[in-house]
Amino acid sequence: MKILLIICIILVSANIYLIFDNSAQRSRSVALEQENQALTVYIESLQDKIQQLEVSGESSIDISKDQKIRDLLDSYLQNRSQHQVGLEASITTEELRVDLEDYQQQQRFIPDIRPIVGEFAVSQKFSERHKGVDLASPLGTEVVATAAGVVKSAYEDRYFGNVIIIDHLNHYMTFYAHLAKFFHQEGFFVEKGQTIGLVGSSGFSQSPHLHYEIIHRGENIDPETATSY
Numbered sequence: 213m214k215i216l217l218i219i220c221i222i223l224v225s226a227n228i229y230l231i232f233d234n235s236a237q238r239s240r241s242v243a244l245e246q247e248n249q250a251l252t253v254y255i256e257s258l259q260d261k262i263q264q265l266e267v268s269g270e271s272s273i274d275i276s277k278d279q280k281i282r283d284l285l286d287s288y289l290q291n292r293s294q295h296q297v298g299l300e301a302s303i304t305t306e307e308l309r310v311d312l313e314d315y316q317q318q319q320r321f322i323p324d325i326r327p328i329v330g331e332f333a334v335s336q337k338f339s340e341r342h343k344g345v346d347l348a349s350p351l352g353t354e355v356v357a358t359a360a361g362v363v364k365s366a367y368e369d370r371y372f373g374n375v376i377i378i379d380h381l382n383h384y385m386t387f388y389a390h391l392a393k394f395f396h397q398e399g400f401f402v403e404k405g406q407t408i409g410l411v412g413s414s415g416f417s418q419s420p421h422l423h424y425e426i427i428h429r430g431e432n433i434d435p436e437t438a439t440s441y
């Protein structure tokens with residue numbers, strides 16, 4: 213009798229284990245399916261980019277680069293005129309060049325650009341309870357580093373799904389969650405604007421979106437005020 217009871221318990225617990233194991237496998241395959249879809253979208257977008265480059269030649273890249281430098285120079289000069297207290301009238305070109313280079317270096321590590329390439333909509337704003345912004349965007353849309361820095365960690369979280377955290381080495385950190393895929397591991401150096409992953413719906417998420425946080429000196433700040441959306 214006792215033996216029968218023990219056998220029953222073993223059978224029941226084996227069944228429970230199998231049920232759990234099955235559901236874990238199912239959610240794993242759902243995640244893989246999503247990752248595949250995201251990668252397909254990404255590859256298609258890369259093909260589009262290559263085609264555009266082939267059509268327009270290399271000149272378009274130079275123009276955008278040139279525009280970037282001009283924008284940087286503009287914002288530098290604006291900043292400079294705002295802080296002009298006690299500034300000597302005669303400033304040499306060499307001094308200006310060194311200043312500009314310093315400024316460019318600083319800007320490079322400040323997270324002030326959009327983390328998503330292409331279309332998105334703010335689906336949840338920053339608040340006391342929600343320490344970042346949710347940006348709804350199609351599955352597989354590119355997620356970029358909003359400033360240069362080192363990947364502090366890249367991992368899978370039950371709630372946040374696939375997460376990547378970047379340390380910008382200047383008291384700024386950025387956090388990207390629910391990714392379909394991340395492309396870099398801990399210790400990897402990324403440039404501002406470099407693709408680090410793809411928008412997904414991993415972890416606790418209803419539909420594809422990026423949960424994005426900016427942390428400055430240990431405090432979360434509103435990404436919408438730090439970036440001009």
Ligand SMILES: [Zn+2]
Nearest residue numbers: 336345346423
């Ligand atoms: Zn969120």
